Amino acid sequence: MPRLTSAAATHPGLVRAANEDAFHEGTYVLAVADGVGGLSAGDRASRLAVGALTALDEPRPYEQIEPLLRAAVETANQQIAEQLNADPAIGSAGTTLTALVFSDDHRALLAHVGDSRCYRLRAGQVDQLTTDDTFVQMLVELGAISAEQAHDHPQRSIVTRVLRGEPVEVYYAELLTEPSDRYLLCSDGLPAAAADDRIAAILTAEPDATRCADQLIEAALAGGGPDNVTVVVVDCAPLSD
Ligand code: CA
Numbered sequence: 001m002p003r004l005t006s007a008a009a010t011h012p013g014l015v016r017a018a019n020e021d022a023f024h025e026g027t028y029v030l031a032v033a034d035g036v037g038g039l040s041a042g043d044r045a046s047r048l049a050v051g052a053l054t055a056l057d058e059p060r061p062y063e064q065i066e067p068l069l070r071a072a073v074e075t076a077n078q079q080i081a082e083q084l085n086a087d088p089a090i091g092s093a094g095t096t097l098t099a100l101v102f103s104d105d106h107r108a109l110l111a112h113v114g115d116s117r118c119y120r121l122r123a124g125q126v127d128q129l130t131t132d133d134t135f136v137q138m139l140v141e142l143g144a145i146s147a148e149q150a151h152d153h154p155q156r157s158i159v160t161r162v163l164r165g166e167p168v169e170v171y172y173a174e175l176l177t178e179p180s181d182r183y184l185l186c187s188d189g190l191p192a193a194a195a196d197d198r199i200a201a202i203l204t205a206e207p208d209a210t211r212c213a214d215q216l217i218e219a220a221l222a223g224g225g226p227d228n229v230t231v232v233v234v235d236c237a238p239l240s241d
Contacts, residue, residue, distance in 0.1 A: 003237035004102060006030060007209035009217045013189055014225030021187045021230040022046035022095075026057035028102045030232045032116045034187040036162065037093025045080050045095035049163055052076035053099055062103035066172065069101050069109055073163070073170055081165030094164030098130060098185050100234065102177070112171040114162045117191060119203065120175075121182040126200035129173065132188075133161035156192075177236050182209075185232040190216060193223030209233045 012019040020035035020042040033049040035042030052072045096114025115132040135158035136150040198219055206212040213233045220229040
């Protein structure tokens with residue numbers, strides 16, 4: 001069973017009055033959710049999303065995780081629908097969700113919808129394991145704009161897929177974890193303010209998960225803190241430990 005060390009940090013940023021991000025930093029379940037919507041509904045939606053995953057936070061073989069995680073995500077989506085039905089004044093609300101559920105056998109299931117992200121540091125290389133469900137990412141994939149242009153695009157905040165009480169396709173991926181892997185879950189407030197190479201440099205240089213999380217928040221604030229920012233850093237223990 002992998003022994004995980006984790007740390008999480010969140011900050012409203014320097015522009016937004018409220019923090020509508022939510023996270024769960026459990027033993028086996030790590031998640032970030034970024035809520036959108038008026039009347040504090042985004043805040044409630046992101047909390048519903050991470051709250052629905054907390055019951056999964058127990059050691060399990062990988063095969064049991066996928067149906068449970070899919071059901072939990074569906075439950076969260078239904079709860080958001082109920083919240084919207086109960087209070088039509090909200091209009092619309094939703095949340096991203098990017099979550100990792102680790103099994104007891106060196107595997108993990110990644111679930112992702114929206115523009116929060118999961119990165120992995122392995123053997124000195126940082127890879128983004130999720131694809132943003134955004135309008136600008138779609139343009140990048142169509143070849144209409146470059147990744148650099150996407151970063152400053154006026155419509156970069158348009159998210160094409162979130163949990164908002166309607167049927168939605170959620171991305172799931174099985175990960176084979178390796179000793180000394182490091183995973184980062186973050187809301188879009190981090191990449192909005194810090195370039196990928198800056199994020200990678202911090203993930204690579206700072207071995208301590210807590211200090212790493214703090215430095216990522218500092219990097220987002222140094223980049224203007226335009227949005228709420230939440231980070232969850234997870235280290236898999238080396239085999240020798
Ligand atoms: Ca955000």
